[in-house]
Amino acid sequence: MYYLTIHTQFAAAHNLIHYQGDCENLHGHNWKVEVTVTAKELDKAGLGIDFKVLKRETNKQLDLLDHKYLNDLPAFRESSPSSENIARFLYEQLQGVLNDGNVAVDKVTVWESDYACASYVAD
Numbered sequence: 051m052y053y054l055t056i057h058t059q060f061a062a063a064h065n066l067i068h069y070q071g072d073c074e075n076l077h078g079h080n081w082k083v084e085v086t087v088t089a090k091e092l093d094k095a096g097l098g099i100d101f102k103v104l105k106r107e108t109n110k111q112l113d114l115l116d117h118k119y120l121n122d123l124p125a126f127r128e129s130s131p132s133s134e135n136i137a138r139f140l141y142e143q144l145q146g147v148l149n150d151g152n153v154a155v156d157k158v159t160v161w162e163s164d165y166a167c168a169s170y171v172a173d
């Protein structure tokens with residue numbers, strides 16, 4: 051099994067709901083996003099999946115979030131736009147476009163600062 055990881059980023063505003071503290075107020079982050087997929091087999095070029103494809107598909111999903119107020123988006127109407135829920139949202143979106151018999155999304159990690167991140171892995 052091969053593990054492939056790309057990093058990318060987006061900027062957005064949010065406020066945590068059902069939370070008491072300064073993060074219940076409107077503020078923003080430059081989130082870093084790390085996506086890891088597994089690949090069972092390599093193609094003739096020796097690639098599990100082209101990093102360019104992985105980054106392009108991830109960035110398509112990040113375009114839904116970039117420079118948005120996350121609380122307004124359908125994905126976060128029912129759930130607070132925490133790093134955990136952002137990681138889960140991206141994981142589920144990417145599974146839909148990347149998973150095939152060979153490639154599978156393994157983990158999505160979302161860093162809201164240099165010091166704090168949340169990851170989502172399916173059960």
Ligand SMILES: Nc1nc2c(c(=O)[nH]1)N=C([C@H](O)[C@H](O)COP(=O)(O)OP(=O)(O)OP(=O)(O)O)CN2
Pocket residue numbers: 066073077131132133134162163166168
């Ligand atoms: N488990 C989580 N905890 C927190 C999340 C989260 O998504 N998951 N998010 C926040 C807030 O969004 C907040 O913006 C976090 O900012 P942070 O940099 O941690 O807070 P400070 O800058 O105030 O850092 P200090 O180290 O406390 O000064 C909060 N928690």
Ligand SMILES: [Zn+2]
Pocket residue numbers: 064073077078079162
């Ligand atoms: Zn925040």
